[in-house]
Amino acid sequence: MNFFAIHSRARDAIARKTVKVDGKIVFKAGEMVSDGATITVLLLPQSYVSRPALKLIYALDMFPVMTNKVTAIDVGASTGGFTQVLLERGVAHMIALDVGHNQFDARLSANSAVTLLEGLNVRDLKQEHLSGREIDLIV
Known part of the structure; x- marks a missing residue:
């Protein structure tokens, strides 16, 4: 399941506190999650060519x-x-x-x-x- 096209956008979303794993906000980009975890992105990435x-x-x-x-x-x-x-x-x-x-x-x-x-x-x-x-x- 890929929510983001590139890693930097995923890190940015985590830094903005817009990613949740099993209902809890993720604070660290390298955090390990289980295979069955429910991942939610509160704001989907924009279609802009740059942040x-x-x-x-x-x-x-x-x-x-x-x-x-x-x-x-x-x-x-x-x-x-x-x-x-x-x-x-x-x-x-x-x-x-x-x-x-x-x-x-x-x-x-x-x-x-x-x-x-x-x-x-x-x-x-x-x-x-x-x-x-x-x-x-x-x-």
Whole structure:
């Protein structure tokens, strides 16, 4: 029975006290349980490409920011969690910028509303990288 796609998400759920074994909250990720134990996950894992996406969701809920129909840039995009959230919130176009390579989620990079700039440090960002777009929001 796999509740989580990767171990780090399971550890995170345990740290947030959202996993129970036989009705008791689990406090330690390495805790042994019997084969017949009933495991309950109080909050199922989100379908976001990164856990930091949940932080942006919380921030946008707490501090309403106009995201509808704007162009935004995700500086340090990594796997694209912030990009994913902003697309869900109605951003018209996302520019995902990261100094690294091959980290960004393939489903997001295939989205026509996303321009992926890999291997580029924000200090080296030039107007021509933006393809004439004006940036309304930076994350």
